[in-house]
Amino acid sequence: WREGLSTSVRCGLEALEPEVEAAAFVLGDQVGLTAALLRRLVEAFEATGGPIVAPEHGGRLGTPVLFHRALFPALKAQTGDQGGRAVVRQHRGQVVTVPVEDPWELWDLDSPEDYARWLAHLTEGNTPPHGGCEETSMQQKSQALHAVLGFLLDLDGVFYWDTEPLPGGREFIALLQESGTPFRFLTNNSTRTPVQYQAKLARFGIQVGPETVITSSLATAAYLEETLPPGSKLFVIGQDGLLEALQERGFVLTREDLDVAAVVVGMDTRLTFDHLRRATLAVRAGARFVATNPDRTFPSREGIIPGNGAIVAALEAATEQEAFVIGKPEAPIFRYALRQLGLPAEQVAMVGDRLETDVLGAQRCGLRSVLVLCGLTSAEAAAASPLQPDLVCADLSELAALWAEELARRRGAPHGR
Template sequence: MTEPEAPLLHAYQGVVCDLDGVVYRGHEPVPHAVEALRSVVHSGRRVVYATNNASRTPAQVAAQLTRMGVSLTERDVVTSAQAGAARVRERVGHGARVLAVGGEGVRAALREQGLVATSEAADAEAVLQGFGADVGWRELAEAAYAVQSGAVWVATNVDATLPTDRGTAPGNGTLVAAVRSATGVDPDVVGKPWTPLYELSARRLDTDASQTLAIGDRLDTDIAGANAAGVDALVVLTGVHGPADLAAAPVEWRPRYVATDLRGLGVGYVAPRKLEDAWACGAAVVRVEVGEAPCVQVVCEGPAEHLLRAALAASWDAVDSGAVGAESLVKAEMGRWWSQVAERLAEDAASTA
């Protein structure tokens, strides 16, 4: 099958791009990300950077991206704190006192919506809880007191982890869980995988769902949220989730597109296709042999990226037909096979750097 000439990006008018694990890790840019994003902008398409991390203001995020060489304005950054503040205003109205739990991004978002940010539970009509590196027991206790008193509780996101340049750290979800445990109340969540953050991003782009491509590295947030919003999704393998995670992903977490990194935007996308008893992608042909111990049988080799797409299509087909269980696709030999694919992807990416 001949690779299409038009780059993947050309099928869309706007892009909603995640940040942590896609554009940067901590303070370091992901390899090839900046150059790929420059090409997107030069093509005339708009990019909105949507992040579940509510700790920083859009201006602070934009400044970091600018230092890395990305061309954007402050308005091109959309945070879960902004989506959360908008939800709070919908529920309690303009001018309400809101307990702000999290970093400066939370307080700034509340001010943008004409709300009064406070650090005390007394008289707070609502709580907006987002991530903050300095959030401690006192802030969590104030949130619990306010929620117990009947305040509306909005959480920017419930990500269990946060990728940093030192590794994986606890995310806002762990802090939200502490307040939930103390109160027995569930928050109104606006960040990915819930749809409000994507809806706000689409309004910034002024594109409808069919014209919008979402990019992320996390299946449970970025991809699940895009699917819920009816937006096509591209997962890049530069962050949290890798080939084995994709293989075992439930339907609602599966992306339409898979690429090693953001360079995939600038090339024609070779999609997998079903053969009589196998799946192919470009020259790669793969079938999943079912039985007590399912295994991937490579009929024909190809580039690692094509091999991965064919193997994922074959695996998902086997799961959806009931032939194998998703958990069996990542055990024992199968688990080692996905690891080998990940190694090949890394080698191919390094050789084309």
């Protein structure tokens, strides 16, 4: 368990007999769970044969979640503090839901306050989990947004997971557009161009211009333009997003000539050993070593796979030099994004799903930080981390509600009254 939730998942699955058809994961602190709900989950599985069966209340999935044995390998492949959440996201369209009327059946205890509310429920018998505290809680959470005038928004794990949209993205962007709130998408992913991101967002019903998308490639190209002579020659590992950004700034790109001003490394799914060999030789010959981002892993439909940070780590080992990193959590990408947004750091909130990049970078650079729990960071990992964001939201649906509350406060009328 010290290595994260994934090890507990594997331990449980490995203890099952080979003939077991499915397994339900039950939280030890889900105090309102009933045998009747467990029976309903099993009956739904037997009736449908669905790969995942989960309870649902108010449009949100809860626990326990039942998984068909065909998904056991995917569950065992999870690492760190990831449980079944990522597998559910990958198969969201195939989830069989069991409606639950009583929210207390899905209630689990994560804090002393939760325990106190559970005791009150047992005594009073009619207090819903968020009961009379819901409005106060929303007002308290929205206080984190009082100084915010604009947003920087991560993409992967915030608006979508691979090809699946995540809750609230379209509604949140519509609210920002309608209210005239400045925003920019800010992603460490260097593979796509802004136009390609525009097209991907459009598939999820989000209509924005390419100028709203800032990638680590754009920030890298801008940094190199400021620090290298015009037309400098660069050895580049990367894909369309990085190649286009550098060419638009007038750089000469090569993978043959090792007499270059800099080696620039972005994510490249076509990477070969020869690319690594040549990049190593160029850096050891005196070229600067620049990385678009440090993300060691990347979420895919198959699970968590190597990211650009893994490529950078290989080159750092081979060159015995540390790369100069542009992307989150480092300052260059935030400085570039703030210039594009036209706001000072203290008036901007960074919204992302990673503590080690989105939240850390925001705090280093003086921005407000908002962590969403629909991506790579679980609620358990967020609670246990010494790195605490200014605001934690389940997803963009919750953040949209809080921003609507804050806008109403500024107009002098509480939201929803």
